[in-house]
Amino acid sequence: MKKDILALAALGFVLFMLFAQLIPIIDGDTAFYATIAKNIIKSGDFITLKFVNTGDIIDKPPLAMWFMAVSFKLFGINEFALSLWHSLLAIGTVILTYLMGRELFGRRGGLLAGLILMLSCQFFYITRTPMLDIPLTFFITASFYCIFRLNGTKYCATTTSPIYYYIFSIALALALLTKGPVGIAIPLGALIILKFLTLTTFDKTHNSQPIHTNLFHLFMSTLLFLTIAAPWFIIEYKILGQPFANLFFLRNFLRFFRPTDIIGNLNTIAPQYDFYSYFLQIFLLFAPWGGFVYPAIFYGFKNKNQRLFLVWAAIAIGIFAFSLNYKIGRYILPAFPALAIIVTNLLENIMEEGEKLKKYILTSAWLNTVLLIPLFSIVTIYLFISFPKEIQAFKPIALPFLVVFSSGLIAGTIFLFKKEVEKSIITFVTASTLSYIIFIIMAGLFINKAMPTKILMQAMNEIGSEHKEDKIIAIVYKGEEPRQEYFYIQDSLFDKHANMDGPLYYIADREELVSTFKTNLRKKNPDILVGISKEQEIKKIKQIKIIKEINGYILFLSRNSYSP
Template sequence: MTPLLQFFTAREGSARRDLFTLTALFGFALFFRLGALPLIDPDEGRYAEIPREMLERGDFITPHLNYVKYFEKPPLHYWLDALSFKLFGLNEFAARLPGALMALVGILFTYHLGRRCFGRKSGLYGALVLGSSLGWLVIGRYNVIDMTLSVCMTLALGCFLLASRPEERHPGRYYYLFYLFAALTVLAKGLIGLVLPGGIILFQLLLTGRWRLLKEMRLPTGIALFLLVGAPWFVAVSLRNPEFARFFFIHEHFERFLTKVHGRYEPPWFFIPVLVGFMLPWSLFIPATVRGIWRERQTAAGEARLYLLLWSAIIFVFFSLSDSKLVPYILPIFPAVALLIGDLFDRCVERPAGLRLPAWLAAGLLTIGGIGVALYPFLAQRPRFSVTDMAIIGGILLVEGVAALLLLSRRALPATLVAFCLMSYLLAVAGAPRVLARTAERKSSKELGLLARAKAGPETVLATFGMYRQGLSYYAERRVVLVNNRNELDFGSKIGDQSAWFIKTPAFIALWNSPTQVIAMIGKDDLAKLAPQLTKPPQLLGSQQDVLLVANY
């Protein structure tokens, strides 16, 4: 047996060595060329601009976006980004570093949780499944709040599971860590940091009958710790901003969940293809993980599996029922699903009858998908990605699928799982960045933002017509006048006198024709319509596809 094979198949082994190996493997995937691509709008630009303004204003209580109050999210991720900017400067690497670190912590904790609950191999396999899931690695390299939320929630839910194990010799420390990370989850995304862990734990107690855990949970001191960590910012921001509570708790929680106010409605089945695609090929093994969980729930390992199943199912159903959906919302279920799959592999790899069908399905789907991706540039009328990009991604998928089919035909299931892991890792490292690079060409404001910063004087007005790309504020390092567009800044635009910063077309024409120097980001078609009314001919400074940067001087 080779040392590598022995490392992955040994029942016992050094936890320190395992953690080091996982850190090296997935640290490379998460941090290599992390700052190579410009920030992609709207999300990356938004979540970089808010902490930049925090540092500029010296105000870490009231978040601002384009210099108006912005209360859609609590500040934990902003604080982490602000700290990263302080340490490494205003750049793309610093903006993405907190999310990448969180993603790595999530992988390492998944290993720790699996090792403690099921044994070394289950923990190792679970970490490998999570780390080779395309969605986890891609979002880990993307500056959004969802990874911070997901890992904080994973740490909270995982610490509760570890504390509640009958064989745990020091449950107190894990209970207190549960309260700590639950508070950080609230600081990352709001009340779901209470609602989702609370619902999962409640259903676990109902189904297992272990109500005595309520006496063991250190509720008085734990709640005190939770409030000590989680409450001060909410108190401080409410005292400074009387309008905060209604907007944040009512609009951003209840109205977002129950109505289509945010314009993010998707059908209830929306997250099914998201989960399948973002965890492919592992997602096809999910049905097999459920087998026997209810029957074995009274055993220690069975109770842990039931908890992981509830963790996955409750979060999945919660967001599926919401009228506001975005792809990363179900990211918090990935560690639990990965652990269930890793534990399944550990238990069944030597008796693989139950794994053959999903493995064949995964191999077939990857083969067909690889061919489809490679042919995409030739079949689409206006392909967004090049032949080379799709050939690389399609080639990886095709090789993964064909290799799996060949191995399965020889009944080599363990080798098939290794092939899945290696090729999925390669897809995330070599394939996904090419898609993101093409996306950045269309949806990044870096080139035009840096150009605006270089051309603008101290009194120059920077404006956007009919759009707001948050990255423009970040790269230009100044406030932007929004013409015919308030969108997510609608709430902040109504606080104080913001009339000079949110204007309509007539006011923009008057501003352009005045002695004031103006630089504007505007669509090519919009400029053509306005041109007859502009007495100062627009001077082209730069362009990005159909978006122009023009000046009146």
């Protein structure tokens, strides 16, 4: 077992940490959370989270930002520190999935379950993009592992150790502190459904005890949950008062009825009624295993040992599928460990019984043929012939990955049609691993040219460092509101403009930009205005001079400024 765990951990570390220090933050949400963690380090305040405007109330609990802040403190404020803790939790999720798979199916099944999870597209991508979803998935998986152990299985009798009651409570509390109520809604929702279905045990012939029988341990574990989860909410309520309760709890409740996108308030967007979305997305998100998901679910209904995982996946997907919020792929990541076990159950039985399960093999093959392969093929062809000019720099990153991944899908599906399932699995594992490594290497080489925000912000910081005696204003013109820029800017080098909430002056209107530069030039001692933008129109503004341009991103200065 130790060798298996070490092997999975080693592969996970390569896939999740390779070139972590070279690849910049590419997701705005990652930059948002990382900037909050950066502000924790600056202020020393671990209680009240702050992004830019100190008056805004952040509607997320603090645990993930605490992890980031501690990692920054230990390793510096950089991408490696941002990724390390996140990757360790992802590897922990893989190992928990392996342990459940091993108890259900033996060593081969455990390894297969761990690999299926690790190599699914969405799990890989989100692990490389630190946010809240991996820690949430880890703690939810830990809670289900406790349910799994307390209920027993056909292969592993229920444990009599009360420790799993307390681990369950700790995991539940930490899930709540990671992403709010959804962290407890998924495990508790599954428990309620299992109870309703009278499925508190997998196999009552194995002397399994229902999870609710030991009232003392349930009571004590509930106290433990409250001891861990409650203090931050109580302290924050005392600091911020009723506005905190209104925003945090109302927003986290209302987001299931419509999107709520604006930081610090309850502004809403129209409800999203695409309930079907996740049921289609899963083919792509769980690739290269997407074609197995629905056949495996149908097959799983025949096996009592799969009921926990079926309910787990149904709750984790259903909560978000039937909400009226955006159907963003990463939201259903907590279902992925369960799906990995469900798919492993099908594949293990296919490898044992072969011809008897022919219809499941062929259904999976046809789903790949009809959905997955065409999708990846179309994307690959599109990249060859009509990739938009402004993002040509992404070709070296995306194209090799898509070619290798699509080739693996095609080859693995051909093996499925031939009913050579083991060869198909080996092909999927090999091709996806290779394609991810290629993707990481190419991203390390080219991503800073394709998305040069970090490079330009470093150049802006250098200008600020060279002019410490001058008043320097940092500007972002148009585009999305700054996120990555806030993380990469060195606040202490820049002065605050009267219209700024933070170290960056975000200007969305051309007239305001021109007026700012004209007004500055009229001053007896003009400030140094330095900014970045993707808008080519700034080249026509005579008060501005262009310092550097990379892939359409422009670094510019006011005309009165020193040119580096």
